[in-house]
Amino acid sequence: MHLSRTARIALRIGAGLGFAVIYVPLLLVLVNSLNPDRSASWPPPGLTGHWWSVAVHDSGARAAVWVSVKAGLGATAVALVLGTLFAFAVARHRFFGRDTVSFIVVLPIALPGIVTGIALNSAFSTVLRPLGVGLGLFTVIVGHATFCIVVVFNNVVARLRRTAASYEEAAMDLGASTFRAFADVTFPLVRSALLAGALLAFALSFDEIVVTTFTAGPGIETLPIWIFTNMTRPQQAPVVNVVAAVLVLLSVVPIYVAQRLSADTATSSRV
Amino acid sequence: MTTDVTTAAGRGTVRRLAGSLHRRPRLRLALLLTAPLLWLTVLYLGSLAVLFVSAFWTTDSFTSQVVKVWSTDNFHELLTTPVFRQVVLRSVGVALAVTVLCALIAFPVAFYTARVARPRWRPLLVVAILTPLWASYLVKVYAWRLILSEGGLADWALAPFGLSGPGFGLAATVLTLTYLWLPYMILPIHTALEQLPDNLLDASADLGARAGRTFRSVVLPMVLPSVAAGSVFTFSLSLGDYITVQIVGGKTQLVGNLVYSNIELNLPMAAALGLVPVLVIVLYLLAIRRTGALNSL
Numbered sequence: 001m002h003l004s005r006t007a008r009i010a011l012r013i014g015a016g017l018g019f020a021v022i023y024v025p026l027l028l029v030l031v032n033s034l035n036p037d038r039s040a041s042w043p044p045p046g047l048t049g050h051w052w053s054v055a056v057h058d059s060g061a062r063a064a065v066w067v068s069v070k071a072g073l074g075a076t077a078v079a080l081v082l083g084t085l086f087a088f089a090v091a092r093h094r095f096f097g098r099d100t101v102s103f104i105v106v107l108p109i110a111l112p113g114i115v116t117g118i119a120l121n122s123a124f125s126t127v128l129r130p131l132g133v134g135l136g137l138f139t140v141i142v143g144h145a146t147f148c149i150v151v152v153f154n155n156v157v158a159r160l161r162r163t164a165a166s167y168e169e170a171a172m173d174l175g176a177s178t179f180r181a182f183a184d185v186t187f188p189l190v191r192s193a194l195l196a197g198a199l200l201a202f203a204l205s206f207d208e209i210v211v212t213t214f215t216a217g218p219g220i221e222t223l224p225i226w227i228f229t230n231m232t233r234p235q236q237a238p239v240v241n242v243v244a245a246v247l248v249l250l251s252v253v254p255i256y257v258a259q260r261l262s263a264d265t266a267t268s269s270r271v
Numbered sequence: 272m273t274t275d276v277t278t279a280a281g282r283g284t285v286r287r288l289a290g291s292l293h294r295r296p297r298l299r300l301a302l303l304l305t306a307p308l309l310w311l312t313v314l315y316l317g318s319l320a321v322l323f324v325s326a327f328w329t330t331d332s333f334t335s336q337v338v339k340v341w342s343t344d345n346f347h348e349l350l351t352t353p354v355f356r357q358v359v360l361r362s363v364g365v366a367l368a369v370t371v372l373c374a375l376i377a378f379p380v381a382f383y384t385a386r387v388a389r390p391r392w393r394p395l396l397v398v399a400i401l402t403p404l405w406a407s408y409l410v411k412v413y414a415w416r417l418i419l420s421e422g423g424l425a426d427w428a429l430a431p432f433g434l435s436g437p438g439f440g441l442a443a444t445v446l447t448l449t450y451l452w453l454p455y456m457i458l459p460i461h462t463a464l465e466q467l468p469d470n471l472l473d474a475s476a477d478l479g480a481r482a483g484r485t486f487r488s489v490v491l492p493m494v495l496p497s498v499a500a501g502s503v504f505t506f507s508l509s510l511g512d513y514i515t516v517q518i519v520g521g522k523t524q525l526v527g528n529l530v531y532s533n534i535e536l537n538l539p540m541a542a543a544l545g546l547v548p549v550l551v552i553v554l555y556l557l558a559i560r561r562t563g564a565l566n567s568l
Contacts (some may be wrong), residue, residue: 003387003482011387014379018457021376022403025414025450028424032417041422082307089303093296101304104311111552112511114527115322115545116315118534122325123318146315149307177289207407209514227409231416231518244410251405255398 026248033245038237055242064226071137071212071222072205075144079201080194082145083152090153091160102157108147113210116147121214135217143215144205151204152197159193192261199261203254326542335536345543355529359547362526365445366509370456372449373505374498377456384457385464397461404454412518415447419519439521447519448509455504463497464490499562507552 003011033051035044055061083105089095090102108116120143124135167189171181209224216225227243230236292299326345329338349355384396403411418424418436425436437443467490475485513527520528526547533541 007482008387011379011383015383015387018376018380018383019399021450022400022453024424025411025418026403026406028417029410029414039422040417040420042424042427082310085303086307089300089307093300093303095300095304101308104316105307108311108315110507111319112507112527112545112548114511114513114530115319115549118530118538118541118545119318119322120315122322122538123314126321142314146310149311172293177286178293179285179289203405207409209409224407224409227407227413228514228518231409231413240413244407244413247407247410251402251407254405255402259398 029241029244029248033238033241035238035241038234040237051238051242055239058239060221060226060230061223061239061243064221064223067137067221068206068223071140071144072202074137074141075148075205076198076201078141078145079148079152080198083149083197083201084156084190084194086149087153087156087160091157092165102153105150105153109150113208114214117143117211117214120146120211124215135215135220137217137220139215139217140212140220140222143211144208147208147211148201148204151200152194155193155197155200156190159190163189196258196261199254199257322542323546325539326546328539330537330539337538345540348540349543349547355544358524358529359526361441361524362510362548363551365441365448365525366506368445369448369452369509370502370505372445373453373456374460374502376449376453377460377501381457381460381464385461386467393465397458400454400457400461408451409514411451412447412515415443415450416518419443419446439519441520441523443519443521444516444523444525447515448512449505451515452505452508455508456498456501459497459501460494463494467493496562499559503556503559506555507548510548510551 031044031047032040034047034049036046036048036050037044086101086105090098120139121135124139124142128134128139167185168181171185172178176184207224209222209228212222212225216222221229223243227240230240292302325337327341327343329340329342329344330336331338380400384393384400388396416439419439421438423436429435437446471489471493472485475489480488511527513525513531516523516525516528526544530541530544533544
């Protein structure tokens, strides 16, 4: 399409504005973490690294990071197992209701988090409470795993669809058992998809707040919950600013890893 | 084969197991499916089903105890109470406004990244669109809280024009939600524009169409399914949100907030209210499916 010079310039400006809208808020978070003042008024009266050293020693934030890491690792582990099993079933077998199954797996992230959250909450309290098990880290992991399954499933199923089953058959023709063929042929083929799926699942869990609100027991505070409760406390604002800045900086990591793993996983959406 | 059997009995068992698995594809399938299916159907769908059944129960107004008697009172109340109707309409309106805003902002950005920018730069630009998706949801909302707070960046930038920022409220909610879900709209449009065959555009030009006409008659119809695909995210993610509203919405209430505020005292009503966004999203998906957009998700 031959665009006129004016149209090209207009598009450049439009895109430039678009990218500015995307990045200005993130940059603001970074600058604001150096703001010596407790208020968010702009421009900041100066710059200081003081709050960074305060935040590093903030016990609440550190504990919350730790809880989030544990929840993320637990949910990722469960999602990896269940998502991979599901992906192999869907990609390598034909069975009645296969399309329905791939629809069910998407539901936990397609429906509003609050619906999933209160559904799990009331189920946990009716089923677990009589058994003497209250809400805790365990229930957070169960809740997170439920919506993390889909990202592992999507990555692995996409990879399996692109790798022909004939590799495994060839291995078995050469005398490898089912397990041997899996370990030597199938697993190396899906390994990077598993890694990408795990990364997505962990990121999803680490960032989640709504389902967490309804599945976390008393005293279980993940990082998003900590941010949410401290956001409105002026006293805590500087530490929240630093935590927010760290999270913005960390968002580069998964992009980098995903790019290295494979081109198609980076563009597969993280919802 | 003989060494397997004679040297290690354990290995022999594994081999026999592998053999029997290999001969029984149904058993293999059952082993693969059981755990994930149980998790998703019993745990997840089961909880959802119970929740939606409980929407037909009521709450004793004195004790706040759930009364498990079948009634459609909640839905009757939902349809007849003006506040509820207002909030539902407002939520749908916000979701639609966010979707339209996202499409309007996403189009020039995607057009630039897919067709105007130098090909060498395009992968980098895609990464630039993707990166904010990985920044924490809460941090992005927090960024807008900072921008829109009193004396914040918005006030400062608008002060020379004698204006001030919108403050916290409905406009702030729409702005923040637009910001949050914008990449979900840019990406599908970018992909569609990138895959647009050059010869179609050439053909249009050969037939005498100028850029504007080509855009309306060739580009737009081919990109519209992707806009619809992106809108699934922008619409449904906005409709269910209540955290953003709590942070930048001031006194604004959307349907998510109503659900949230009813959980403690009236769970059946919360369940009935929770059904509203689910139904709207399902209807939206069905409408979108007619455009064939879901296949390009």
